[in-house]
Amino acid sequence: MDLTVCERVGHEGRRPSPFSWRIRYALAHKQVRVAYRPTRFSEVDMIERLSGQRLVPVLVHDGVVVCDSWNIAIYLEDRFPDRPALFGGSASRATTRFLSHWADTTFHLPLRMMIFAEFIQCLCPEDRDYFVRSREAEFGMTIEQVRRKRSCYQKAFEAACLPFERLLGEQDFVGGPSPTYADYIVFSVFLQAHVCNSKDVLRPDSAIALWRSRMFTLFGGIDRVTSENEVVLSGSY
Ligand SMILES: N[C@@H](CCC(=O)N[C@@H](CS)C(=O)NCC(=O)O)C(=O)O
Numbered sequence: 001m002d003l004t005v006c007e008r009v010g011h012e013g014r015r016p017s018p019f020s021w022r023i024r025y026a027l028a029h030k031q032v033r034v035a036y037r038p039t040r041f042s043e044v045d046m047i048e049r050l051s052g053q054r055l056v057p058v059l060v061h062d063g064v065v066v067c068d069s070w071n072i073a074i075y076l077e078d079r080f081p082d083r084p085a086l087f088g089g090s091a092s093r094a095t096t097r098f099l100s101h102w103a104d105t106t107f108h109l110p111l112r113m114m115i116f117a118e119f120i121q122c123l124c125p126e127d128r129d130y131f132v133r134s135r136e137a138e139f140g141m142t143i144e145q146v147r148r149k150r151s152c153y154q155k156a157f158e159a160a161c162l163p164f165e166r167l168l169g170e171q172d173f174v175g176g177p178s179p180t181y182a183d184y185i186v187f188s189v190f191l192q193a194h195v196c197n198s199k200d201v202l203r204p205d206s207a208i209a210l211w212r213s214r215m216f217t218l219f220g221g222i223d224r225v226t227s228e229n230e231v232v233l234s235g236s237y
Helices: 018-030 041-051 069-079 090-114 116-122 125-139 143-148 150-170 181-195 207-216 222-227
Strands: 003-008 034-039 058-061 064-067 230-232
Touching: 003 018, 003 041, 018 069, 018 181, 018 222, 034 041, 041 058, 041 064, 041 125, 058 069, 064 069, 069 090, 090 116, 090 150, 090 181, 116 125, 116 143, 125 143, 143 150, 150 207, 181 207
Parallel strands: 003 034, 034 230
Antiparallel strands: 003 058, 058 064
């Protein structure tokens, strides 16, 4: 089997992309071997040649190219049906899709803004100018303006967490008694903050914080998820 994932690499080998983290956990869950191709922001041309678009993660498997983390998760589920299920049925797949849209908008946006300054330090020094220019244009604000509004983003983030806090007060995982792709989506957002060493955004006694601790122990721990079965590739497509 020849399965490769191109994923964003940051300063000193950090993996700052939540979209890649959810795929790392999906692959660990599916027990599928993978080789990673660390990708810098400056390599968008290579990603475009490979996949016809400019974002990572991108999966390449036996000549098939799949982009967008959601499509990759679906591909893994359908292509490896004999491995542990990521979704557990079509109804759960549909509700998980709702959760992924929610996580990428209402939930992720305020968190991105809260950790914006730390996130920049997490990137390769050569990628920082591009990142700051593109994000300042996207947000219509300078980094300094974003930093000054941190408490507003914190409030929006806490409001977004509320239904999730209630759910995790009732069950161990978003997926129920054990984790599913829905858990990996939400956890990946916290991992982005974790990788940036940003100030914790959760109350330590909250149900979400306790769930996050459980998530950190999965598959032998995050260091193992980062290194286990990983062959790092270099070179161009
Ligand atoms: N909807 C996509 C989003 C992927 C995405 O935003 N990737 C970021 C990861 S850093 C990226 O490649 N950004 C490139 C850029 O902003 O130039 C997914 O779920 O995979």
